[in-house]
Amino acid sequence: MQYSQLKSKAYTLKDEPDYKANERAMRILCDQLQAKLRDATGEGLAKDVERHLARGQLLARSRLDLILDQDSPFLELLPLAGLNMDGMTLGGSVVGGIGLVNGIECMITANIPTYAGGASNEISVQKSLRLNAIAVENRLPTITFTQSAGANLGQQSRVFHAGGAMFRNLAIKSKLNIPTCCVVFGSSTAGGAYTPGMSDYVIMVKDQAQVFLGGPPLVKMATGEIVNAESLGGATMHSRKSGLADQLALNEIEGIRMAREWVLSLAWEKAGKIPQRVLSNTGVEMPVYDSESILGVVQANIRIPMDAREIIAHLVDGSRFLDFKPLYGTNLITGWAYIYGFHVGIIANDSVFFPEEANKATQFIQLCNMRNAPILFLSNITGFMVGKEYEEAGIIKAGARFINAVSNSCVPHITVVIGASYGAGNYAMSGRAYAPRFLFSWPNSKCSVMGPEQLTGVMEIVIRDAAANAKGNIDEDQLSQRLSVFRNAVNSEQDVYYTSARMLDDGVIDPRQTRDVVGMCLEICYGSEVKGGNFNGVSRM
Template identity: 65%
Template sequence: MSHILDPSHRNPPAHKTAHPDEFASKKPAVAQHLGHHTKPTKSKINTKSPEYIANYKEMHAMVEQLNERLKEATFEGSQRLVDLHHKRGYLLARDRVELLLDDDSPFLEICPLAGYGQDDMTVGGSQVAGIGLVCGVECMITANIPTLQGGASNATTVARGERIGRIAWENRLPQITLVQSAGANLAQQSSVFHPGGAVFRHLAERSKAGLPSMAVVFGSSTAGGAYIPGMSDYTVLVKGKAQVFLGGPPLVKMATGEITDAESLGGADMHSRKSGLSDQLALDEYHAISMAREFVSGLNWNKQGQLPIRHLRGQFDQPLYDPDEILGIVSANIRLPFDAVEVIIRLVDGSRFTQFKPLYGPNLICGWATIHGIPVGILANNNVIFPPEANKATQFIQLCNMRDTPILYLHNITGFMVGKKYEEEGIIKAGARFINAVSNSQVPCISIMMGASYGAGNYAMSGRAYNPRFLFSWPNSKCSVMGAEQLTGVLDIVMRESAKKSGKVIDEEMAKASMDMFQAMVENESDVYWTSSRCIDDGIIDPRETRTILGFCLSVCYNAEVKGGNLYGVSRM
């Protein structure tokens, strides 16, 4: 597995990735006792067909590429720097996270490919970040990677940190920061300084809201980085290793003429005995991590949302159909359509899916199911959105809020239908009601980009701008205002009409070169690795892992109360 980390991506391999379905692997199937009346939906997929085989081959290659790139994202510096780090008596960042996590527990990395392919950026922003179990409590964990540019913060670190902070806030997650950083990357000061200060404001807001935060300082934490332990609720410093100061000895000498050494200026012992910055003085890194676990165990942390008993007891069925078959159903070429229901029945418990208005607005699939025993409402695209699809979605979102049921959006949408006929039928009004419902929905929403996600269709399906609790992409997906070819064609028409009105003659060779360049740019910027690199999603995932990740994320959502609300202000009927 790639997104909920495979043991081979961890060092040392002390933990095995826990599939949430395995938490109750010894429990008997008891679906017949849980009041299930919906019959499983039968699959119509022929796994022997040429189309299925071709899709599977292409999608499998995409997943292999994804796994290679996710493995690249676990890079912690050159062997020389790693060896030097070990020689100085430090553990690597991923080792620290591994020791902090419960044995045999999942760890979901958030935005692991942030910064991928961008110049002057470290992949992941020189940090490890994700959600894992510490003493049975779901926590947001971040760890600086000091063997990558000293763990310094760059523009990617800031963007990833903003997203991590929002997830932790919305889902009421205790936050643990494992600190060893050179501070801000001064070469990128303008893109780090201005937005980067929000991390300290967020720590203050968390503390006021009663959301615990903790910092464990293993090495240097200088300048703005000193405020991470300074503003966290609880701070542990490692004796003889941690150093926290606003300005190091060279800066102090330059500013005041005072000559001092780093340990006297901001060492762990000084902060434990004199300044009071440190709440606990750890003898070594292992001791510090055990103190972090003690802190979490003493929180008496409870979820505000009540998870269903069948989820807690593991009393839910697996899908009847192998999630591996998703690779043969979905096409690597997003122009090729597929039936979203075939994906859904490979994600939900017992392949049971109760459709809502199945004969009305058939291009938008709506219905209810459970995933790991947790009820969900599902919206999925089978094609472009017409007024009936928009009307159907609006009512369905209202019903999910009435039921206090989280919503899952499965994107494969080119947008809303255009044309004179559909304008007369009120496509704008219907679409506005749909987007109104999405905007004001109060229940947790999770979005999965499983194909195209274009234009207002992205908005209606709770894209990034609509603040879903989590948003993940499949490696075949694309997201932009519209397809590159369509957008280039529109631009070409506009250019020609403008030239005609002004009486200008178009240089066809130059126009073609310009359009080709523009199309290539749009194709690049709609590519899933481009968008993931900029934290437009929370990560690219193997489609076969979607059920596991959804089960984990739904559980995380229940840290906060899951409750629907009134959706509407003014609406055009």
């Protein structure tokens, strides 16, 4: 079997009007993405930032910069969580991602204290839970920078109930031997106190960090005792008397240095065996086609078909790809390639699924599990084919086998939504509900039960049929207005920034960065053992 070099039209078409127009449209979408990501790096109002800096404290992102190795990549996750959502802060008042600390991949999270004192809102909790899930699944040591006023009391019902899992998860990590370190930089009260309380290792900054379940006002109200914050829960007290702090740092810089030393002391090793090809860098090639040219082959308008092989050619080592069943179920592309030396199975689609595509995918997923090969899903799918002919051909059974395989596959899945992601096609291509290790979206992508025109058309048919059955009349103007409102709502809710704000992906990425992001994710996946397994459960024949 030979890994053949894929041929892309990226260079031969670059002077064609359609290619140029599409490239311009994609650049606009990428520029819009970069603007939103820049907004997400903000840390509150200028007056709050100035007050924080005047206290001699570092900003959350500055703390992150200092903990990372020099020139370490940092894969920020869920940066647009909460975008344009009422009562939520952009990013959920938390920065989180994966980077290298003394050569070890770590999950690093930081409260943003310049947003309402670092108080947790609903998005903060949901984002923290997702970051924890990624850390557990990939067996990543975790460093948490804490400075939090606890729960946002205005959202207490949405924070309190789900938020308790954050502390439970710390206990579970400890049981799983996934180390956790908490560096406390400022006041951390109520729920904020349980993060250091439940972490394996705690560092507190002298004359700055304070940890208590109830602050001085609450203590006075509850007991009548008058006490100041430092003696109640200061870093020195917790280092000398309560024993909550394992180390006392003289300042923030020293606290961060101590956290780096803690990572070094772990003598940490991955549970997964990194392929020799990666360790030796043998055979790792850049794609034949540069990352810039991918913008001309991606379709800014998802209604226009695009050839997924063009995308694969821009992502894989040497643009080499071993096709599996290239003449069968041709709307689905399956095959093997290398990305930064990691062997991966790739499942990509060009159009709607028929039974043949579903059968092909099911067998391919089984083969990837036999080879212990992670699977990269490149999702651009409108769904499974409908109609009498296809129902008789068993489209439901074939689709069920496909979804069964995705559900029970044991190798890591990484999903990138490169266009449409509609209906059961989203499920089959390892959408959010199917728990891929990582899921990213491109800025042109859309995700919904179906497209707004199709969904509105179905709604109209249902309304007209109901009226006919009831022998009633339809007010055409009223129906038109109702359908217009519905269509606009669906169009808004399928937008990539709507779904990313609600954490239905782990981030929106520039198509030109896809190879690097996927390569880093593959490296991270080997933090735990990468091993396929036999499938369980009934699969209809």
